[in-house]
Amino acid sequence: MRKIFRRPRSLKSAPFRYCPGCGHGLLQRLIAECIDSMKLRGKTIGIAPVGCAVFAYNYFDFDMLEAAHGRPPAVATALKRTMPDKIIFSYQGDGDLAAIGTAEIIHAANRGENFSVFFVNNATYGMTGGQMAPTTLPGQRTTTTPEGRNISTSGYPLHVSELLSTIEGASFIQRVSIDSYENILIAKDAIKKAFRYQIEGKGFSFVEMLSPCPTAWRLSPKESLEWIRTDMVREYPPGIIKDKFMENN
Amino acid sequence: MAKVVAVTGNEACANALRQVNPDVCGVYPITPQTDMMQKYASYVSNGKVDTEIILVESEHSSMSACIGAAAAGGRVVTATSSQGLALMWEMLHIASGDRLPIIMPVVNRALSAPLNIHGDHSDAMGARDTGWVQLWSENAQDAYDNTIQAFRIGEHMDIRLPVMVCLDGFIISHSIERMEYLEDEEVKGFVGEYKNFLPLLDLDKPKSYGPLILPDLFHEYKKAQHEVMLKVKDVVLKVAADFEKLSGRKYGLFESYRLDDADIALVILNSAAGTTTDIVDGFRARGIKAGLLKPRLFRPFPYDEVAEALGKVKAVCVMDRSDSFGGYGPVFMEISSALYPLQERPVLINRIYGLGGRDYLPEHGEAVLNELDEIAKGGKVEKYKEYIGVRE
Ligand SMILES: Cc1ncc(C[n+]2csc(CCOP(=O)(O)OP(=O)(O)O)c2C)c(N)n1
Numbered sequence: 001m002r003k004i005f006r007r008p009r010s011l012k013s014a015p016f017r018y019c020p021g022c023g024h025g026l027l028q029r030l031i032a033e034c035i036d037s038m039k040l041r042g043k044t045i046g047i048a049p050v051g052c053a054v055f056a057y058n059y060f061d062f063d064m065l066e067a068a069h070g071r072p073p074a075v076a077t078a079l080k081r082t083m084p085d086k087i088i089f090s091y092q093g094d095g096d097l098a099a100i101g102t103a104e105i106i107h108a109a110n111r112g113e114n115f116s117v118f119f120v121n122n123a124t125y126g127m128t129g130g131q132m133a134p135t136t137l138p139g140q141r142t143t144t145t146p147e148g149r150n151i152s153t154s155g156y157p158l159h160v161s162e163l164l165s166t167i168e169g170a171s172f173i174q175r176v177s178i179d180s181y182e183n184i185l186i187a188k189d190a191i192k193k194a195f196r197y198q199i200e201g202k203g204f205s206f207v208e209m210l211s212p213c214p215t216a217w218r219l220s221p222k223e224s225l226e227w228i229r230t231d232m233v234r235e236y237p238p239g240i241i242k243d244k245f246m247e248n249n
Numbered sequence: 250m251a252k253v254v255a256v257t258g259n260e261a262c263a264n265a266l267r268q269v270n271p272d273v274c275g276v277y278p279i280t281p282q283t284d285m286m287q288k289y290a291s292y293v294s295n296g297k298v299d300t301e302i303i304l305v306e307s308e309h310s311s312m313s314a315c316i317g318a319a320a321a322g323g324r325v326v327t328a329t330s331s332q333g334l335a336l337m338w339e340m341l342h343i344a345s346g347d348r349l350p351i352i353m354p355v356v357n358r359a360l361s362a363p364l365n366i367h368g369d370h371s372d373a374m375g376a377r378d379t380g381w382v383q384l385w386s387e388n389a390q391d392a393y394d395n396t397i398q399a400f401r402i403g404e405h406m407d408i409r410l411p412v413m414v415c416l417d418g419f420i421i422s423h424s425i426e427r428m429e430y431l432e433d434e435e436v437k438g439f440v441g442e443y444k445n446f447l448p449l450l451d452l453d454k455p456k457s458y459g460p461l462i463l464p465d466l467f468h469e470y471k472k473a474q475h476e477v478m479l480k481v482k483d484v485v486l487k488v489a490a491d492f493e494k495l496s497g498r499k500y501g502l503f504e505s506y507r508l509d510d511a512d513i514a515l516v517i518l519n520s521a522a523g524t525t526t527d528i529v530d531g532f533r534a535r536g537i538k539a540g541l542l543k544p545r546l547f548r549p550f551p552y553d554e555v556a557e558a559l560g561k562v563k564a565v566c567v568m569d570r571s572d573s574f575g576g577y578g579p580v581f582m583e584i585s586s587a588l589y590p591l592q593e594r595p596v597l598i599n600r601i602y603g604l605g606g607r608d609y610l611p612e613h614g615e616a617v618l619n620e621l622d623e624i625a626k627g628g629k630v631e632k633y634k635e636y637i638g639v640r641e
Contacts, residue, residue, distance in 0.1 A: 050332075054364065066364055069332060070307070100307035100336075128278040131287065132304050143287045144276055144304055146294040154304050 008032040010041050012061045021221025023178055023211025024052050027120060028059050030184070031091070034191045035062070038199075044087040045079060047072040049101070051093035051127045053120065070101020073108035076115045087198060088115040094135040095125040098160050102134075105164070112169030112203040116194040119160065119206060122213035123232065130216030134158040137235055142216070157235050161208045165242035171203035173242040177210040179228040183238070202245055210236055251429040251496070258389040258421035261428060262328065262354045262414070263288035265396035268436035270298045271352075272323035272443070275311035277304070279333040280366045281418040282356040286328055308333035312340035312351075319349035320458050322448025324400070326351065330418060331358035334372045338379065344411045345380030346474065347458045348446075350403035351411040353381075354396055357519070357570075358418040359605040367606020368418035370518065371571040374579040380474055382412040382481055383548040387504075387522050390428040392416040394498060395545075397431070400440040401488040407480050409446055415547075417520040419606065431496060439495055478549040485546050502551040504543045505558050507533060511540030513621035514559065514595075516584055517568040518544055521602070521609045528614040532622075539618050544580065552587040559588060563625035565595040566617045570603045577634055596624050599634040613638050 007013065010032035016025035035041050041062055048056040049067045057064035067075040072090035080088040097105050097119050105117070124142055125131040131144040135157055139148040164170050172194060176187035187209060194205035210232050212224035219227055256264070263285045266274070274293075276286045292298045301318075305311045311327050319325045329337065334355055344351050355373050359365040373383060384399060386392040392414060399412040416422060431439075447456055462470055482502060489500040506526050508514060513532075517525050522543040532539035542558055544550075559565055567585075569578025576582065581599035588594040600617055603609045617637065624630055 050364065066362065068361065069336075100309075102306065125278055128280060128283050129287070131278045131283070134306060144278070144290040146291050 008036045010035045010061050011059055014058055016059060017055065018052065019215040021212055021214040021224055022052070023122065023209070023213070024055075024120065025059075026178055026184070027118065027187075027209055027211060028056055028091075030188050031089070031118060031191055032060060034188060034195060038192060038195055040087050040195065043085065044089070045083075047076050047079070047088070047090040049092055049096045051096050051125070053091050053093055053096070054127065056091055070096050070099070071104055072096070073101065073104040073113070073117070077108050077111070077113045080113060080115045084114075087195060089118060089195075090115070091118045092120065093126065094119070094121045094123065094160075095133045098134045098158050105160070106167065109164045109167045109170040109204050109206070112171065114198055114201055114203050116198050117204075117206045118191065118194075119208045120211050121160075121208055121236065122211045122216070124213055124216040126213045126216050130213070135160070137231060141218075159236065161206065161241045164206060169204055170206065170242060171244040172197050172205040173208075174206075174240045175208040175210070175236060175238045177228055177233060177238050179210070179212075179225040186238075197245075208236070210238070251431060253427065254430055255425050255427055256389060257423055257425055258392045258416050259285040259356065259423065260288055261389040261393035262396050262416070263292070264430060265393045265436070266326050267292045267298055268431070268433050269324070269397070269400055269440050270437070271300055271326045273315070273318035273325045274300045274302045275305055275314045275325075275327035276302050277306075277308050277311045277329070277333065279308070279330045281358055281368070281422045282328045282330040282333070282354070285354060285356065285422070308336040309340065312337040312344065315351045316340060316344050316347065316349060319344070319351050320347065320449050322445045324404075324443040325349070326353065328354040328356065330356045331360055331366075331372045334376055335360060338376065341376055341379035341381060341411075343459055348409040349411060350409050352396070352399045352403060352414070353411065354392065354414045354416065356418045356422045357415055365605040366418075368420055369570045369604045369606070370415070371604075373413060373415045374571045374573075376413065377548060377579060380410070381548065382410050383546070384412065384414050385518050385545055385547055386414060386416045386421070387519055387543060388421055388428070389416075389426045390498070392421060393428065393430070394492065394496065394500065397436055397439060398488050398492055398500070401491075402481065402484055404444065405484045405488075406444065406446065408477060408484055410477065410481070415519065420520045429496070435495055439492070481549050482546065482551055500545065502546045502554050503558070504545060506541040506543070508540035508542060508558055508562070510538055512538040512563045512625045513618060514540040514542060514562045514565050515568055515614060515617065516542045516544065516559070516565060516580060518547070518570065518580060521568065521570065524609060524611060525614050528611050528618065531615070532618055537618070537622055547583070550583045550587070552583075555584065555587040556591055559584070559595060560591050560593075562595045564598070564621040566598045566600055566621055568617070569599060569601050572601050572604070581634070596630060598624070598630060598632075601634070601636045602638050607638055609638070
């Protein structure tokens with residue numbers, strides 16, 4: 001019998017233990033599928049910090065390096081420069097990349113470092129129990145903003161992709177959502193393109209992924225996807241935000 | 250009138266902070282502290298306090314914000330654990346060097362790598378030399394009482410230093426215990442109105458906090474910090490005496506348990522001390538004179554008093570829940586320094602236990618006491634420093 005579907009070689013056989021409806025398992029599977037189809041498994045090293053990303057090395061079946069909260073871009077910079085023939089990516093939440101690690105990501109982009117960043121935007125600090133992140137929407141209830149985010153004291157949602165697109169060193173920036181099958185395919189193409197740019201030495205590639213966190217959002221998995229469509233994409237519209245090389249996919 | 254409640258250590262500390270109602274609170278989550286600050290955020294939302302909370306982007310910023318608020322003349326709090334405390338390190342020195350009485354519960358957790366979220370004392374021991382006063386707490390009641398007393402100690406006009414209140418991650422922060430709350434008014438009365446000392450901005454007496462001071466005066470500045478630390482002990486005792494009048498609960502520089510006539514003793518911090526009192530009772534029942542010393546004030550360390558308390562014991566084991574790799578455990582080093590000036594001193598050994606949340610079980614303490622019993626009878630010390638409770 002011909003096998004037409006199997007678990008990606010880049011994933012271990014461990015079942016994902018994320019909360020029901022969480023986007024992390026799906027995104028990690030997409031990355032694994034892309035690594036398989038691009039035949040990169042033998043030379044890829046991933047970096048995951050704390051946050052729910054911390055479990056990634058239970059699932060990815062290639063080498064991983066744990067970085068302190070917010071520090072993956074600095075670690076990735078050095079890994080890539082030390083091993084320029086390897087494929088290096090970081091996988092970071094919005095608390096990690098857009099709060100405690102804002103300096104690192106800006107400077108890695110500014111130096112035009114040739115690695116790929118997968119940025120999981122779930123508008124909250126998931127791992128620690130759903131506190132406000134810089135990406136939290138105005139009025140969104142979190143455990144540290146029980147009445148909803150108040151922009152006058154806690155600021156506005158931080159648009160990291162748009163911010164990074166103003167930086168000369170950044171080559172490719174796309175925002176995707178995983179709320180539908182169609183959008184998942186778009187997300188997969190963006191992941192591949194990010195890896196391809198790295199292989200071609202085109203510099204800093206960055207994919208922001210709008211991802212559901214039903215537990216912190218206090219919504220069902222289905223309602224969470226709906227909330228991405230109705231609320232999140234209004235604040236964070238998907239699309240190619242910067243492409244220095246003006247490629248059509 | 251005391252109110253009996255069943256709460257976690259985190260909730261107890263959050264409630265102590267609510268009762269004090271400070272001006273500013275820096276909020277940033279980290280396990281196992283998170284729900285303490287979360288609880289505080291809910292007090293703010295529910296209008297129970299009028300604290301300005303700042304949801305910062307990292308602990309580095311949190312402590313920086315606290316420094317700004319304290320220099321402005323506010324009563325300031327935050328809380329953290331582990332990596333968060335480590336990230337604050339630079340600012341911890343600035344807070345104490347600027348003599349800003351910031352109050353911070355530290356829910357003790359292991360430090361990475363490997364990454365671990367469970368309890369040990371590596372975080373606060375790593376901050377031992379930052380110039381903060383450190384109070385350690387066995388249970389939720391201690392953590393609550395210490396938090397309240399910390400304001401009086403740190404804000405005392407002879408002291409003006411930041412204070413950390415340490416409690417064990419998960420074991421205390423997350424378990425529900427029976428304990429007693431004071432009334433809001435009692436706490437408010439006890440800590441009193443915040444008194445300012447040289448706040449910004451004062452055009453009649455312009456000043457700078459923490460400016461560049463080169464070799465001409467830096468050394469003297471640090472000596473002043475050393476000298477203020479010498480005064481802390483008396484203030485801690487005085488505040489404890491006032492607190493006892495209010496609550497009926499007695500606090501000192503450390504707690505001794507069946508130590509007066511002891512031949513052998515353990516020195517152990519925080520939650521493990523509770524388990525150890527039980528073990529000590531078991532040995533006493535068998536006619537072996539065992540005892541326990543539980544430090545409370547770790548910075549500044551009360552060397553003379555500890556020497557007095559342990560001097561007559563024949564053999565002592567200092568149990569450390571963190572390690573100074575390549576050296577002895579941090580508590581051991583203090584006890585050893587305390588005992589050195591004595592003409593005759595106990596045989597002293599060091600055992601490292603419970604790292605990264607490894608359980609401390611009665612048989613661990615028992616095995617150590619059995620070893621001490623042999624040593625006290627003239628037995629040889631096999632190893633001065635060793636890890637216990639290690640998986641084969
Ligand atoms: C220095 C430091 N501060 C705080 C923490 C606690 N912490 C762990 S995960 C996390 C937030 C993670 O949120 P995000 O990056 O959005 O990831 P998610 O869990 O939502 O996927 C925080 C604050 C830490 N590990 N280290």
